[in-house]
Amino acid sequence: MAGRRPHYVFSVALLILAFIREVNKFKPFGKPVLLKLLNLSRYFLSPSLKEFTLKEIHEQCFCFEAVELLEACYKHNTRYFFKEVFQRLAERSLSTLTINEVERIRISTYIGLVMVRERITEHIHCIVTVPPPVKHHSNCTDIVSCEFDFKAVWWNVMGRLLLDAHYSMFWIPEDAVKEFEKSSFGRMGRGCVMTMMDFIRLKQFGLDVVRERISATANDIASHITEIDGGDESEDL
Numbered sequence: 001m002a003g004r005r006p007h008y009v010f011s012v013a014l015l016i017l018a019f020i021r022e023v024n025k026f027k028p029f030g031k032p033v034l035l036k037l038l039n040l041s042r043y044f045l046s047p048s049l050k051e052f053t054l055k056e057i058h059e060q061c062f063c064f065e066a067v068e069l070l071e072a073c074y075k076h077n078t079r080y081f082f083k084e085v086f087q088r089l090a091e092r093s094l095s096t097l098t099i100n101e102v103e104r105i106r107i108s109t110y111i112g113l114v115m116v117r118e119r120i121t122e123h124i125h126c127i128v129t130v131p132p133p134v135k136h137h138s139n140c141t142d143i144v145s146c147e148f149d150f151k152a153v154w155w156n157v158m159g160r161l162l163l164d165a166h167y168s169m170f171w172i173p174e175d176a177v178k179e180f181e182k183s184s185f186g187r188m189g190r191g192c193v194m195t196m197m198d199f200i201r202l203k204q205f206g207l208d209v210v211r212e213r214i215s216a217t218a219n220d221i222a223s224h225i226t227e228i229d230g231g232d233e234s235e236d237l
């Protein structure tokens with residue numbers, strides 16, 4: 001109800017105070033101020049304040065926890081940064097999420113993350129167990145031995161680099177290829193090694209396909225968030 005809101009002069013004064021306090025220190029709005037402004041925009045049904053605050057949060061999104069941002073999307077009915085935050089969360093281990101955090105990001109988001117992670121895990125297993133077809137250099141003299149040794153190195157080295165639960169290099173293929181390149185390739189000639197490295201760099205583990213899938217899942221979940229310019233007047237500050 002409108003009668004529950006403080007007078008608008010109060011809100012303007014609050015905003016001016018926050019602005020002066022922040023500008024005087026020559027630095028952007030801090031996280032607590034931004035969260036307060038977002039709540040104020042909801043309380044005063046102010047689309048312009050909401051848009052301004054969302055832009056500010058987006059610019060400083062790495063100061064916020066992913067869970068905090070997804071919760072804000074639901075609480076303030078916005079898809080503003082949902083997709084990229086969902087991707088950020090999908091690229092980390094879900095075992096670090098607490099029950100409380102799952103409740104904050106909503107069960108539908110969590111199920112979407114679990115499904116995406118399952119597909120990513122299957123994808124990584126396929127990459128590790130099925131080495132790419134060996135492309136030989138024109139100076140290769142022993143194709144059979146060359147392929148045999150490449151596969152052995154792939155299973156041993158790439159398996160370790162991508163399956164390490166503590167630090168999978170799947171999301172940073174450039175670094176994984178650099179590490180892989182340091183391996184000893186046995187009877188494989190230098191020309192064939194370089195040809196294969198170029199091929200692996202080009203493929204990037206099919207990361208673009210994985211990210212497309214994450215993006216599609218995020219869009220699907222976000223489509224259930226009804227975007228509202230203003231806010232819910234019954235919300236407490």
Ligand SMILES: [Zn+2]
Nearest residue numbers: 136140146192
């Ligand atoms: Zn070869």
